[in-house]
Amino acid sequence: MEPIKWNGKTLAVLDQLQLPETIEWVECSTVEEVAEAIEKMKVRGAPAIGATAAFGIAIGAREGANLDKKEFFPYMDAVCDRLAKTRPTAVNLFWAISRMRELIKHNSDLDVKQLAELITREAQTIAQEDVEMNKTMGQYGLRFIPDGARILTHCNTGALATAGYGTALGVIRAAHEANKNISVYADETRPYLQGARLTAFELQQDRIPVTVITDSMAGYLMRQGQVDLVIVGADRITANGDTANKIGTYSLAVLAKHHGIPFYVAAPTSTLDFSLETGDQIEIEQRSPEEVSIIGGKRMVPEGVPALHPAFDVTPHKLITAIITEKGVVESPDRDRMAVLNRKG
Numbered sequence: 001m002e003p004i005k006w007n008g009k010t011l012a013v014l015d016q017l018q019l020p021e022t023i024e025w026v027e028c029s030t031v032e033e034v035a036e037a038i039e040k041m042k043v044r045g046a047p048a049i050g051a052t053a054a055f056g057i058a059i060g061a062r063e064g065a066n067l068d069k070k071e072f073f074p075y076m077d078a079v080c081d082r083l084a085k086t087r088p089t090a091v092n093l094f095w096a097i098s099r100m101r102e103l104i105k106h107n108s109d110l111d112v113k114q115l116a117e118l119i120t121r122e123a124q125t126i127a128q129e130d131v132e133m134n135k136t137m138g139q140y141g142l143r144f145i146p147d148g149a150r151i152l153t154h155c156n157t158g159a160l161a162t163a164g165y166g167t168a169l170g171v172i173r174a175a176h177e178a179n180k181n182i183s184v185y186a187d188e189t190r191p192y193l194q195g196a197r198l199t200a201f202e203l204q205q206d207r208i209p210v211t212v213i214t215d216s217m218a219g220y221l222m223r224q225g226q227v228d229l230v231i232v233g234a235d236r237i238t239a240n241g242d243t244a245n246k247i248g249t250y251s252l253a254v255l256a257k258h259h260g261i262p263f264y265v266a267a268p269t270s271t272l273d274f275s276l277e278t279g280d281q282i283e284i285e286q287r288s289p290e291e292v293s294i295i296g297g298k299r300m301v302p303e304g305v306p307a308l309h310p311a312f313d314v315t316p317h318k319l320i321t322a323i324i325t326e327k328g329v330v331e332s333p334d335r336d337r338m339a340v341l342n343r344k345g
């Protein structure tokens with residue numbers, strides 16, 4: 001399963017808003033269409049939006065390949081700026097865009113058509129590398145998943161949220177592939193229901209036992225002794241290990257701490273942001289309150305009553321047992337221990 005497919009000229013995006021009932025691919029052939037697919041969350045998940053933006057830049061470069069060289073560079077800047085405005089919290093988006101900006105800068109001696117080809121190949125590389133990083137992370141994460149583990153996860157961190165395989169769900173997949181007899185509780189993840197719609201869909205396809213719970217049931221299950229560990233993904237991890245992830249993650253981490261349950265974060269190093277010291281500096285996306293007050297086209301909150309929709313929260317590093325990346329695992333993360341990930345090549 002994959003959320004995007006490059007067709008050589010256009011990008012097909014699996015419309016995740018329609019899942020699980022309908023499998024519909026939308027064809028994006030302009031930068032604007034790619035940007036809107038990210039904004040409207042047809043494609044979502046931190047690494048997936050990074051890879052999608054990279055292909056958006058490739059589409060932009062191909063559109064701009066008839067321009068004079070003098071016009072091409074400011075045009076590509078505008079393409080990058082547009083894609084950078086789509087969503088603010090997941091750093092993978094900005095990581096992919098700056099990787100592309102660097103590539104363009106360092107190859108400015110090439111002619112415009114050659115550059116467009118190079119940019120397209122780089123987008124493909126970003127997607128391939130993401131899948132490889134997830135698989136490596138899965139192997140590093142294996143030792144934290146005991147045989148028989150009952151695992152709680154939040155949001156969707158699977159193949160659909162990445163270029164393939166998944167982050168936290170990648171670790172769960174790796175445990176299943178290693179024949180560990182695991183089962184999963186998937187938080188439904190209000191308001192977009194990524195857990196109920198997408199995680200349940202992916203795990204069902206892989207025949208990994210999954211039970212969906214509402215976000216508010218996690219504490220009940222933990223108190224009953226029915227959760228052995230929690231594993232989630234991340235949208236941005238700062239230098240001290242503070243982790244922004246889907247709204248509701250922080251509450252889970254507090255609950256896990258209270259019940260003495262290990263709480264793991266799995267994320268590729270493209271999710272690290274060492275330019276920020278702590279999670280307090282992370283911009284949290286505020287989405288439309290209507291996404292909370294209207295469910296499936298039906299208003300659930302009286303007209304005129306405000307609703308809030310912060311799409312992410314920050315889990316302080318002290319609540320995290322370990323951060324699993326493709327470069328290795330940082331246990332009890334803090335500024336000093338995280339630094340090792342900054343150094344490794």
Ligand SMILES: CSC[C@@H](O)[C@H](O)C(=O)COP(=O)(O)O
Pocket residue numbers: 044045046047090155156157158161162167168194232233234235245246311
């Ligand atoms: C693939 S790991 C990242 C997820 O844990 C994460 O919360 C995420 O990116 C989902 O956010 P979304 O708002 O659905 O794009």
